[in-house]
Amino acid sequence: MRKRRARALALTVLVGLAGCQSVESPNRPAPYEFRASPTDPIFHFPSSQLPVRFWAETTGALQEYVELGVQMWATQFLYGEFWGALVADSLQADVIVRMPGPPPPDAPLTDDPPVQTCIGVTQIPNFVDDGSGQLRFEARIDIEMRWFSGEPSDIANCLARVTAHEIGHAMGIFNHSSDQNDLMAIPVTARRPTARDASTIQTLYHIQTDILPFQP
Ligand SMILES: [Zn+2]
DSSP states (O other): OOOEOSOOOOOOOOOOSSSSSOOTTTOOOOOOOOOTTTOOOOOOOOOOGGGGEEEOSSSSSSSHHHHHHHHHHHOOOOOSOOOEEOOOOGGGGEEEEOSSSSSOOOOOOOOOOOOOOOOEEEOOEEEEEEEOOOEESSSOOOOOEEEEESSSSHHHHHHHHHHHHHHHHHHTSSOOSSSSTTTTSSSOSSSSSOOOHHHHHHHHHHHHOOOEEOOO
């Protein structure tokens, strides 16, 4: 739910709106700010680098939660602007998802009301100028999940929804929604992206990215 970010450069970057334009629907909710600060450079995975490769520890059902989260976000797009896949080799991954400590008690996901029995942190790496004016992340994006004591189904539900929230950060939403109904609000109570989350991620992926992903 929290995210830490660091930056290597203090830059003023023009927001490029020259990318493809999304089709505006009169019923589409207004997107929220996806940058931590409105003057920050923009990041999203470029279409040339799909699928985004996720590596997740095998602790508990973590891999299942990552797959569910990736799938939820991918289905918010009409034209395949984002999709992801689990990979077996962490060195080949764009995003690393860990859950230190013992596995949580095994429990199926339910529709029970949300209980805060877990936390997630997405570490956004430093970015540097590669010498030609192009900004690039220095490292992979890291997500760390932790769970606390509670009812097994509450823990499972919390891990699933917070993992999906953290994947939203990893995709480039470095901010939180102020609407508590949204998946990208904190504390995380939504189980899946709302129409506002969808509008926001679609907007982000139709703007040219200023920062490129880490390249090993
Ligand atoms: Zn968050």
